[in-house]
Amino acid sequence: MKGENNIRLLSGNHAVSWGVKLARPQVAPLYPITPQTPILEKLTEFHSRGELDAELLTPESEHSAMSACVAASLTGARVFTATSSQGLLLMHELLHYASGARAPIVMFNVNRTPGSPWAFWPDQIDSLSQRDTGWIKMYSESPQESLDTVIQAFRISEKLSLPLMISHDAFYVSHAVEPVALPQQEQVDSFLPAYKPELRLDTSLGQSFGAPIDQATWNRSRRETAAAMARVENEVLETGKAWGELTGRSYAAxxxxxxxxxxxxxxxxxxxxxxxxxxxxxxxxxxxxxxxxxxxxxxxxxxxxxxxxxxxxxxxxxxxxxxxxxxxxxxxxxxxxxxxxxxxxxxxxxxxxxxxxxxxxxxxxxxxxxxxxxxxxxxxxxxxx
Amino acid sequence: MREILIVGRGGQGAQTAGDQLARAFFTEGKYVQTFATYGGARRGTPVTSSIRVDDQAVRLRCDIECASAFLCFDDSLLDEGFLARAGAKTTIVVNSAKSREAFCDYSDFRILPINGKDIARQNDMGKVVNSALLGAFVAALDQPGLETMCGVIEQTAPAKIQQNVAACRQAYQMFKDSI
Incomplete structure (x- = not known):
């Protein structure tokens, strides 16, 4: 790593923010919560300096943040959000909705103990208890992997029309400041094509999502989700290889x-x-x-x-x-x-x-x-x- | 691998000091990892900053159980729980107005007091002691170099840059003169 250019000392959370900035999301609804807040703060800093051309929304709760994510994603925007513990649990209802609507939202979760008792320590039960909500779920070991994975996540999620949640552990990764290699913007642009879904909320198209349906159609929606899930591992592998060709850091499931x-x-x-x-x-x-x-x-x-x-x-x-x-x-x-x-x-x-x-x-x-x-x-x- | 702990109370700057010290080692070509842990109410409650320094990438993601060096922002934190993470060879630099003799009860440990508050006041830093303590600490560790440490403080201090650097230099010199 010492021979590489553009190595910076970054915390795991700030590495995520850098990855998100490089991925050029268009909408980011965000709500603060320890120990996720540094992700939000750094994105806000990028935005204030004109380095992040995204609409940052600050709704009144995580439930509303995820609601905004779903709506924005269905218009065809690239969407990112981040949360932790209680915030993730407050989103629970909408997590099912997002995957059912096949909205390719990328979310970063910082693993933290849920109350009660009240605490802020690293424990993965917050994200693991969301395992049946239909999201692709990935776990990161280090700040470098968190940066690399959040960029790859947009490509995987948008390719398969499935939301993707990445988690890293509080403090040991979220607050660990380490040398992190930052890819160039041109590298990320070549790796991550713009998101242009054929189906989207668009007044000129007159389509809608989420209308009430019969039993068989709901059943079919989950079979389609299952078919998309079956493609995830290979997509994770192919995307991880492509990232490796670009940066020297390959990944798989x-x-x-x-x-x-x-x-x-x-x-x-x-x-x-x-x-x-x-x-x-x-x-x-x-x-x-x-x-x-x-x-x-x-x-x-x-x-x-x-x-x-x-x-x-x-x-x-x-x-x-x-x-x-x-x-x-x-x-x-x-x-x-x-x-x-x-x-x-x-x-x-x-x-x-x-x-x-x-x-x-x-x-x-x-x-x-x-x-x-x-x-x-x-x-x-x-x-x- | 060198493992270092910085312990203070929320708001004293222990986390900032940890980041600055790690940055100084990184500037000198070392691999580093630093992370802070703290409870819910940060201001006034104990905050620990952990720093690992090595010649290769740091992979460990666990607590430091026995540090090779300690920087303690407040001598009231120097209790059994704190010392359980120190060994006989651990260098402990503590912010205290007390003399070295006042710590003779802790004969199992190498405790080196530095009056950071006094140095901070002399340099128009009020109660902000972290730059002074870093000066004393790098003097005790012999690494990173004083100039590297001052360079990092210059780049990262949020205000009173020259005063921070002066406090760091003064504490470094006082510490070197005292040992």
Whole structure:
């Protein structure tokens, strides 16, 4: 990175704002909330300096912000918004509406504990609890990945007419100031074509969206969404490759880190991936064959690729920074489901690490591997102190 | 990898100091990561800024459990919880009007007081102590260089630029003279 031009020290949130600016959205309804607010502030700063030619709307709530996003997107505008935790939960009704209307909105969510009790710590339950709303859902590990992904998100979302939510963890990514490579505007312009949908709200066309329909038509709308969802993983891969050709940084739905010949693969997403890389290197140095499988695309869950990636691996440890009360870690549950009826599936252990933002150090991860690599797994996720 | 913690109370400038220190290391060619964590009511409540400095990209995304150096904006924050994240070799620079002897109860640690408030006042900075504390801190760490630190303060201080730089230089010199 040191050899690259245009490296700046940016927080994860400001890296998102830079990515958004480069993607040239036309409308951005925004409502502040800790720890997302720096995204909004930086976009407002760009706008005030005349560097962002977008209509910034500041409605009275996140519910109204998402309502404005849907309407603006259906007119054919490129639309961005950002939120966190309570704000995302207030949008819930409209998240279903946006995906049903096939509005390609790009939203950035900063993962934060929802109340009660009131807190601001990194925990992914806010975004994971929105998993059934029909949005493509991606998780970012670092400020650089957040910048790169938000630009790619517009291309994926607009190509498939599906809204896309990217999340990064509060503080460990949102407020982490690091060297970030900024792409040139011309590079992004060549990568991201202007959004010109054939179907749109336009008084000269006389079309409308969302009219009451019969049962069969509603059913068909979800089958069409399913067909679009089935194309997501390949689109994420193709877009990630194209970005790699442009910048040297490629992406896919999943990332393998040192999984060759692994006896244990750690499966996780978001900020913990960085610490897991350190733990993997330390364990490899001690002679343990351990790797990381990073889940970057969570919805649609890349089921077949997960099965292929873990086939023949003796043991998988899932680290969840979330807790679904009465069920356990969401990634743990989803992975078990994805591996259903596979002959050579790994033993799957699930750990509730980092719930509520508690610290998950490299040494703790190494201890989990040592303790559980050869153990019989329990059905339930295990709380980790 | 060097791991540094800056602890202050919301509004004192601990987060700004963390960003400025990281920027100075970055200017000298290091890879850095800095992030602040704080509770809900920021002003007056403890704020921690974590800084990692390395020769390669920083991948860790977790808390610093044992810092190699500490900068403490307020000696009332110097309690057990704070010191649990310090080791015997940790350099702790603390903003305090007390003498070095006043910290002899903490014999397990290397605690170096600096009267940041006094230096700030002498430089027309009122109660804003972060530039003075950074001057003392880089003197204690021997890195980054004073000129780099002053350059970053010049670029990033929101007001009273010359006064901030002067406070940084004075604290640096006082600290070097005292050890």
């Amino acid at each position: 999943l990332e393998h880190y040192r999984t060759e010949g692994a006896g244990v693969v750690i499966v996780t997403m978001g900020s913990m991936c960085g610490t897991v890389r350190d733990a993997v290197d330390a364990l490899r140095e001690q002679g343990s064959a351990v790797g990381l499988l990073k889940v970057r695309q969570f919805r649609p869950l890349p089921v077949q690729t997960l099965r292929n990636s873990l086939a023949g691996i003796p043991c998988a440890l899932v680290l969840d920074r979330n807790y679904s009360p009465g069920m356990g870690g969401i990634l743990h549950q989803e992975l078990k489901s994805a591996l259903f009826a596979m002959d050579d599936a790994p033993r799957v252990h699930g750990f509730l690490t980092g719930v509520g933002g508690v610290n998950v150090a490299s040494m703790k991860i190494q201890q989990l591997v040592t303790e559980y690599a050869d153990a019989e797994p329990s059905v339930d996720s295990v709380w980790v102190e």
